[in-house]
Amino acid sequence: MTAVTQHTGRFGEQIATRFLRESGYAILGRNWRCAQGELDIIARDGPVVVFCEVKTRRSERFGPPEEAVNAAKMKKLRAAASQWLAKSNLHRVGVRFDVLSVRPHSCGPADVEHFIGVF
Template sequence: MATDTAQLNGDPRRALGQYGERLAARYLRDCGLSILDRNWRCAHGEIDLVARDADCLVFCEVKTRRSERFGAPVEAVDRRKAARLRRLAAAWLQEHEVRPGRIRIDVIGILRPPQGPAVVRHLVGVGP
C-alpha cells in the first residue's frame, strides 16, 4: 500500500479509512456505477460515497477494519446509523437539487488483514 497523507501525519486509522474508501470507489466503478461525490459533509455528518446506478442514486457508507475481532466491518452500521444516512442523503439531494428515480443506501465493508488481499463485502439496500 502506498504511503498517503494520513500515514505521514501519523494517523493510521484515518489512513485505513481512506484506503477503504478508495477501494470501495474502485469496486463500485468496476460494478458499473459512476462516482458522483466523495466525503460529502454537512452539519449533520458525512456521506462516504455517492454513486449513480442507472436511474438510482446510491449513498454508500464504507467501513474498513483490519480484523473481525469486534465483528465484521458491515456490522458497524446499525439501524440508527442507516437512518442517519437516509437523513444525510436527503440533505445531499436538497443541496444538489437532484430528483433521482430511486434512492438506495448501501454499505461496503472492507476487511484489510495484515497479510493477503483485502476482502470487500457489499450490502445493497440497507436501512429502515
C-alpha cells in the same frame, strides 16, 4: 479517531470506490459533509442514486465491518442523503443505501462485500 483509524478508513474508501467503478457505477461524490454527518460515497447505478457507507476493519475482533452500521448511523445517513439530494436539485430519483465492507490483508487484495439496499 486515531491517525491509524483515519488512514484505514481512507484506504477502505479508495478500495470501495474502485470496486464500485469496476462494477459499473458512476461516482458522483466522496466524503460529502453536512451538519447531519458524512456520506462516504455517492454513486449512480443506472437511474438510482446510491449512498454508500464504507466500513473497514483490519480484524474481526469487534465483529465484521458491516455490523458497525447501526440504527443511529442509518438515521444520520438518511438525513445527510436528504441534504445532498436537496442541494443537488435531484427530485424524483430512485435512492438506495448500500454498505461496503472492506477487509484489507497484509498481502494480496482486500476482500470487499457489497450489501445492496441495506436500509
